[in-house]
Amino acid sequence: MNLDEILQHEETLDPQDWQAMRSLGHRMVDDMITYLQTLRERPAWQPIPQQVKERLHQPLPQQPEGAEVAYQDFLENVLPYPHGNIHPRYWGFVNGTGTVLGMFAEMLAAAMNPNVGGADHSAVYVERQVLDWCKEMLGYPPEASGILVSGGSMANLLGLAVARNTKTDFDIRTEGVRAAPGMMTVYCSSETHSSVQKAVELLGLGNKALRKVPMDREYRLDSAHLEKMIAEDRQAGYLPFCVVGTAGTVNTGAIDPLNRLADICRREGLWFHVDGAFGSLAALLPEMRDRLSGMARADSLAFDLHKWMYLPYEAGCVLVKSKAAHEKAFAVVPAYLAKHERGLMAGPEWFANYGIQLTRGFRALKAWLVLKEHGLDKFRRLIRQNIAQAQYLASLVEKSESLKLLAPVPLNVVCFRFTSARLDEKALNELNRELLMELHERGIAVPTSTVLQGKYALRVAITNHRSRKEDFETLVREAERLGKECLQ
Amino acid sequence: MNLDEILQHEETLDPQDWQAMRSLGHRMVDDMITYLQTLRERPAWQPIPQQVKERLHQPLPQQPEGAEVAYQDFLENVLPYPHGNIHPRYWGFVNGTGTVLGMFAEMLAAAMNPNVGGADHSAVYVERQVLDWCKEMLGYPPEASGILVSGGSMANLLGLAVARNTKTDFDIRTEGVRAAPGMMTVYCSSETHSSVQKAVELLGLGNKALRKVPMDREYRLDSAHLEKMIAEDRQAGYLPFCVVGTAGTVNTGAIDPLNRLADICRREGLWFHVDGAFGSLAALLPEMRDRLSGMARADSLAFDLHKWMYLPYEAGCVLVKSKAAHEKAFAVVPAYLAKHERGLMAGPEWFANYGIQLTRGFRALKAWLVLKEHGLDKFRRLIRQNIAQAQYLASLVEKSESLKLLAPVPLNVVCFRFTSARLDEKALNELNRELLMELHERGIAVPTSTVLQGKYALRVAITNHRSRKEDFETLVREAERLGKECLQ
Numbered sequence: 001m002n003l004d005e006i007l008q009h010e011e012t013l014d015p016q017d018w019q020a021m022r023s024l025g026h027r028m029v030d031d032m033i034t035y036l037q038t039l040r041e042r043p044a045w046q047p048i049p050q051q052v053k054e055r056l057h058q059p060l061p062q063q064p065e066g067a068e069v070a071y072q073d074f075l076e077n078v079l080p081y082p083h084g085n086i087h088p089r090y091w092g093f094v095n096g097t098g099t100v101l102g103m104f105a106e107m108l109a110a111a112m113n114p115n116v117g118g119a120d121h122s123a124v125y126v127e128r129q130v131l132d133w134c135k136e137m138l139g140y141p142p143e144a145s146g147i148l149v150s151g152g153s154m155a156n157l158l159g160l161a162v163a164r165n166t167k168t169d170f171d172i173r174t175e176g177v178r179a180a181p182g183m184m185t186v187y188c189s190s191e192t193h194s195s196v197q198k199a200v201e202l203l204g205l206g207n208k209a210l211r212k213v214p215m216d217r218e219y220r221l222d223s224a225h226l227e228k229m230i231a232e233d234r235q236a237g238y239l240p241f242c243v244v245g246t247a248g249t250v251n252t253g254a255i256d257p258l259n260r261l262a263d264i265c266r267r268e269g270l271w272f273h274v275d276g277a278f279g280s281l282a283a284l285l286p287e288m289r290d291r292l293s294g295m296a297r298a299d300s301l302a303f304d305l306h307k308w309m310y311l312p313y314e315a316g317c318v319l320v321k322s323k324a325a326h327e328k329a330f331a332v333v334p335a336y337l338a339k340h341e342r343g344l345m346a347g348p349e350w351f352a353n354y355g356i357q358l359t360r361g362f363r364a365l366k367a368w369l370v371l372k373e374h375g376l377d378k379f380r381r382l383i384r385q386n387i388a389q390a391q392y393l394a395s396l397v398e399k400s401e402s403l404k405l406l407a408p409v410p411l412n413v414v415c416f417r418f419t420s421a422r423l424d425e426k427a428l429n430e431l432n433r434e435l436l437m438e439l440h441e442r443g444i445a446v447p448t449s450t451v452l453q454g455k456y457a458l459r460v461a462i463t464n465h466r467s468r469k470e471d472f473e474t475l476v477r478e479a480e481r482l483g484k485e486c487l488q
Numbered sequence: 489m490n491l492d493e494i495l496q497h498e499e500t501l502d503p504q505d506w507q508a509m510r511s512l513g514h515r516m517v518d519d520m521i522t523y524l525q526t527l528r529e530r531p532a533w534q535p536i537p538q539q540v541k542e543r544l545h546q547p548l549p550q551q552p553e554g555a556e557v558a559y560q561d562f563l564e565n566v567l568p569y570p571h572g573n574i575h576p577r578y579w580g581f582v583n584g585t586g587t588v589l590g591m592f593a594e595m596l597a598a599a600m601n602p603n604v605g606g607a608d609h610s611a612v613y614v615e616r617q618v619l620d621w622c623k624e625m626l627g628y629p630p631e632a633s634g635i636l637v638s639g640g641s642m643a644n645l646l647g648l649a650v651a652r653n654t655k656t657d658f659d660i661r662t663e664g665v666r667a668a669p670g671m672m673t674v675y676c677s678s679e680t681h682s683s684v685q686k687a688v689e690l691l692g693l694g695n696k697a698l699r700k701v702p703m704d705r706e707y708r709l710d711s712a713h714l715e716k717m718i719a720e721d722r723q724a725g726y727l728p729f730c731v732v733g734t735a736g737t738v739n740t741g742a743i744d745p746l747n748r749l750a751d752i753c754r755r756e757g758l759w760f761h762v763d764g765a766f767g768s769l770a771a772l773l774p775e776m777r778d779r780l781s782g783m784a785r786a787d788s789l790a791f792d793l794h795k796w797m798y799l800p801y802e803a804g805c806v807l808v809k810s811k812a813a814h815e816k817a818f819a820v821v822p823a824y825l826a827k828h829e830r831g832l833m834a835g836p837e838w839f840a841n842y843g844i845q846l847t848r849g850f851r852a853l854k855a856w857l858v859l860k861e862h863g864l865d866k867f868r869r870l871i872r873q874n875i876a877q878a879q880y881l882a883s884l885v886e887k888s889e890s891l892k893l894l895a896p897v898p899l900n901v902v903c904f905r906f907t908s909a910r911l912d913e914k915a916l917n918e919l920n921r922e923l924l925m926e927l928h929e930r931g932i933a934v935p936t937s938t939v940l941q942g943k944y945a946l947r948v949a950i951t952n953h954r955s956r957k958e959d960f961e962t963l964v965r966e967a968e969r970l971g972k973e974c975l976q
Contacts, residue, residue: 006876011869013587013798013862013953014524021588022521028592029513032599037506045832048610056613060621063863067589070860074596078853081610083602084832092832093824095847098601099501100509101555104516107595108562110800110854111520113586114571122536122569125544133548150638151847161690176694177665194822195846202649202844204692206664250824306847310501312598313849334682336581336738336938336947340921343928344533344572344580345936356690358683359583359639359794361801365566366598372558374501375551381499388494433828440831448833450824459824465501 015067024067035079036086036100039466043443045084052077084446088466089474092448094250094278096304097464098312101373105366106312116360118337118350127364128348133371134317138276138283138303139296145323147354148305148363151316152277153195155302158318158330158355160186160199160242162300163271165329166322167241173329177204182237187211187229188244189221191251193275196244209238218408219254221245223261230268242271247295248279251450251459253390253411255279258294265299274298277316278463279411281308282387284380299325305367308383308412308463315363326354386412386462393460393472402480406457415450415457418483429456431486438482445475503555512555523567524574524588527954531931533572540565576954577933577962582738582766584792585952586800589861593854594800604848606825606838615852616836621859622805626764626771626791627784633811635842636793636851639804640765641683643790646806646843648674648687648730650788651759653817654810655729661817665692670725673697675717676732677709679739681763684732697726706896707742709733711749718756730759735783736767739938739947741878741899743767746782753787762786765804766951767899769796770875772868787813793855796871796900796951803851808842815841874900874950881948881960890968894945903938903945906971917944919974926970933963 015021055077065073085095114123131146140146149155163186165172170179177184184205188196190212200210211233213226230240243265245256258274265272274280274295280303283292295301299322305315320326331353333339340346352358371379394409397416406415417432433456436449447460458479503509543565553561573583602611619634628634637643651674653660658667665672672693676684678700688698699721701714718728731753733744746762753760762768762783768791771780783789787810793803808814819841821827828834840846859867882897885904894903905920921944924937935948946967 003876003879006873007880007957010873010956011866011953013585013858013866013870015588018521018525022517025517025521025588025592026514028596029510029517032595033506033510033513035599036502045609047830048608048613052610053613056610056617057620058617060624061860061863062865064866065860065863067857067861070589070857073860074853074857078610078614079596079600082600083604083607083609083611085603086599086601093603095603096601097501098598100503100513101558103595103598103601104513106598107520107591108516108567110586110591110594111523111574112567112570113574113584113591113800115573115581115583115801116571119571120536121533121571122540122544122566123571125536125541126566129544129546132545136548150845150849153844153846157844164692172692172694173689174694174696176671176697177692178668178671179694180666183664183666194820194825195844198818198820198844201661202691204652204660204665206660206662206667208662209664250822304847312601313603313847314845316847330686332682332686334738336936337682338937338939340925340937342535343925344934345924345928356641356645356683356686357638357802358641359792359801359804361638365562369555369558369562370501372549372553372561373555375549375553377550378499378501378552382501385494385498388491391491392495436833437828437831440833446832448824449826449828451826465499468498469495 044087044089044446045440048081089445089471091460092446094461096306096310102312102366102370105369109362109365117352117358119344120347123362126368130364130367140319144321145326146319149316150314152304155316155318156195157199159273159300162329163242166325182239185209185238185240186242189213189215191249219252221256245274247276252407253413262294262297272298273300276303278307310465382465396476406452412462414460432456434486444478532575532577532934533928536569572934577959579948580934580936582949584794584798590800590854590858593857597850597853605840605846607832608835611850614856618852618855628807632809633814634807637804638802640792643804643806644683645687647761647788650817651730654813670727673726673728674730675699677701677703679737707740709744733762735764740895741901750782750785760786761788764791766795798953870953884964894940900950902948920944922974932966
């Protein structure tokens, strides 16, 4: 086909029939609203039948099916088998729930479809506003820097990258890690999230440079031990440059002694990074503020809006106290991105200079809309409610004859197991593992699991705005019942 | 407030009035469909008035505004000022356009709101299917590995991370870059995307380890020079481990001699990574396949579905030929993510073990739905159409008395400038810069710019399914007219 022919038969991906597409959109809104309104009537999780898995294993489509047929396939084979975190009785991993306006916001963002890597358009200003709100929420100064990212793993990576690049007295972006006169070490507790290890590895430091400080009885970093390790490591010729504190560990919700860590970092000249993926948001509550006050002293702070702010995926954030350090760690401006004074290529600082991504979607819109919709006070009440629910669940477990708490409950995470005097530790681990899978398969509820000091634990992490008191009663009743079934 | 009181007043972020939220959703669908249907009637870009910027700089909302008021704010202050890449006369940077069903897909994905880091639920199978389709599209074997990511920058970072970790004969994840007995070097052309530099820096290698090979006259990596540099570097004690080839450079759309690079990598035992952010998709066209055939020989291949597959943000992808190498580079499985045989915690390989993110949104859904909707043949025709439009624009520029092409047009990127015998190079650069800003400010069209051998260029990158022949005629006519205006 020659040029003329091609240009005479121009096509587009826009609908041929706009009215039909409009109707399809309306149908989708109806279906999704009904779906979310009736969540409680459906199982918390259900396995995917084999024939559905086969339906999701089709050849690459060469010819059009049309939007309606594609949507029908979605309705039949995708929608009925969600991860589960939208359900009132889901408390797995640390997954947020999402909200209805958050869902619509994703549609609006994709309609505008801006690249928020930089340039001069409204999405840039919306993200700046959301970042300002985040700073205010978490006690960070207005002049601090920040960027929205995919989630906590990326936020931790960015924080540690800025730490690594700032805490070297040579140009590490040019010279690389090899130029350091010794091993650059990072400190965190043994309960720190695995993304910190991944970040240290990616940054070329090697995970042996990640020094895991023992925890105290309440799963918090033992700061006396930290001081000892730093001193010993300096003695051995290592180059300590960063301490990672956690506000809400993934296993038990423990909060490290953040003020203590901030003191040590200041004294030792180390970067203080806080992984506050979910726990940092508890600082919105006046009654929690004291325990989290050290957080605002961090040089960088990672957290998620898609966990305890209940937004749909993806919405993480990292704040960095020094804007200069943040930019210096990432900025590269090739000719084709050169800033102009007017037109699209103007605008405030380009986000691309503050992170890894150049192309960036409009993550900020859902945060902006949902915060405006509900106001921060409502989020305060919901976070407080989740903490109260965790306390309530812990109290139910403590009252139970067959269930036993396995860790303190300082926040919104409850670890417990079914016990029986007849079984040894190994058998108890097996029984509880089976119990968890039964809870899932029967669609009753979705805790997930962890292992605490060798004990397999059912783990409930509550970042769910749909859960009610009765849901935790159901969990306890069913865990007792199924535990006994497994025992027989 | 005590526990009982909190639990007796449970709240949720779900709508109090579901019917009102349903109506709002319908209104949004109508507004967005109308918005997209009437794009052509609006300016390609427009500046944000000062009072709107002020409206986007409000205090953190403590009290609820409600969804309708928040949406109204969006309609008035956000929607009218998009980046522009949805518009028919936008050809800036390399930004895709988005599609209507792609937009709806984002809503559907946020309704289900799955965490696609792993576990057993439908989104995992949809992403696996999309990855299989991507492999087939780009000539990768079915047993290859892959993962959807935020975009090309992340895809390049992941590819280079696997390269770094695989091409060392010690455990670099544990030992770090310091353990290498010399500087580990990466090779790419001087036209390679800046994200490769950012990746090399982040990986701790130092950007001096990124060896920039000169280009030939057509902006392609000069492979003879590459061979010489590798030999010299080995002589100097460096450790070459990776070559990055580009399928479609950002400045001019040049395609490196990929087969030649693959040969060199095989002979030298180096990892071959291809950055095919947009250009790789041209391999869908039989007439382009020869020039891109070396791409399928790459050990890793980065590309975007949100560029030349026109999907809304974010949707990048990296494919890695060795699944084992891919997993080995990233897998970390803490206790709380331990896989089970049944229930939610079962499922195929967890995506979190193949990249940086643990929490991952449902990026795959838009790709799955839109590919099914249109079929791959339609994408072939549209990519061909964009290439033809680039040729057409180049021919218009060549016919123009005042415009001049500044680089060959091998793909979909056209670089040109307004010229005048009266002006020296410096003045020409200034004039063209002014011309670009005028094109934007008047809402006529959105090329962006680059600098080629010291010459400021207006740069048109066509990954837009809404552009028509007449749009390029408008651009040329207006560039001539405004150029003359600027001259006076």
